[in-house]
Amino acid sequence: MSQQQPADGERITLRLATPQDAGEIAEFYAPYATGTAVNFEYDAPDAAEFARRIEGVQRTFPFITAVRHDPFGGEHIVGYVFATPMGSRPAYTWSADTSIYLNRDYRGHRIGTLLYDALEPILAYQGVVELFSCITVSEHDDLADLTDPAAREATLARVNDPHLPVTSPRFHRAKGYFPVGRELGVGYKLGTWYDKLWMQKHLQARPAEPKPLVKLPDVPESVIDDAFARALERHGHTL
Numbered sequence: 001m002s003q004q005q006p007a008d009g010e011r012i013t014l015r016l017a018t019p020q021d022a023g024e025i026a027e028f029y030a031p032y033a034t035g036t037a038v039n040f041e042y043d044a045p046d047a048a049e050f051a052r053r054i055e056g057v058q059r060t061f062p063f064i065t066a067v068r069h070d071p072f073g074g075e076h077i078v079g080y081v082f083a084t085p086m087g088s089r090p091a092y093t094w095s096a097d098t099s100i101y102l103n104r105d106y107r108g109h110r111i112g113t114l115l116y117d118a119l120e121p122i123l124a125y126q127g128v129v130e131l132f133s134c135i136t137v138s139e140h141d142d143l144a145d146l147t148d149p150a151a152r153e154a155t156l157a158r159v160n161d162p163h164l165p166v167t168s169p170r171f172h173r174a175k176g177y178f179p180v181g182r183e184l185g186v187g188y189k190l191g192t193w194y195d196k197l198w199m200q201k202h203l204q205a206r207p208a209e210p211k212p213l214v215k216l217p218d219v220p221e222s223v224i225d226d227a228f229a230r231a232l233e234r235h236g237h238t239l
Helices: 021-036 047-057 111-126 167-174 221-235
Strands: 002-004 011-016 063-069 075-085 097-100 131-138 178-189 192-202
Touching: 002 047, 002 097, 021 047, 021 097, 047 063, 047 075, 097 111, 097 167, 111 167, 111 221, 131 167, 131 178, 131 221, 167 178, 167 192
Parallel strands: 097 131
Antiparallel strands: 002 011, 011 063, 063 075, 075 097, 131 192, 178 192
16 A cells, blocks of 8 residues: 655555445445436445455456545545456457546545556556546537547537536546547436547557556556555645
8 A cells, every 4th residue: 555644634545445445435436326427327336236346347457446544543435446448359458448436525636637647557567558438428518520639629518417527528638538439329317318438548559469468466566556656656645
């Protein structure tokens, strides 16, 4: 585990998730499932389901949590990030789909940036070359013409949607992702049809002949610790 001492006396740590984290994660994830279109789940998964997800993810890729430590000794998971394979067929091996969620009480503290900065060096060590993120967007989002460089910058929704914040495309763009495709009206939730925007990031150069993927159980602990320490050092992170 890596940690940092914020100015107000609290600490933030980064660590790999465990099944024991599932209850707290399920609690702050639930409003995303039941009250937003950020994802296309209707029912909030329970702790047992999240424990299964954590274990399933970490057979291959990291599932990383950001943990806030309060002055009274309490620990609170304030966000998580993970990656999953893009597909089951072998040619997808070196591409990963990323997913990130924050406890909504802790948004606006650059925790998402911190989590991505911790995840990416580990994925690079594993041999991942391309990253993808599939983001819900409104049909009214101005990002429509993916061939127009000016349109790539226009991630503004013309109609306010109380169930869908417009921040995710901007956040991913700031982290080096760019739009590569859009699925129109692909999901119906909370009385609205939504699009999905695919964004991509080149994590590292594509080798002529890629080596076998290094699965998470075979990644040295020192690689993980170094990724966490560097991410925390880079941000000087405080809540």
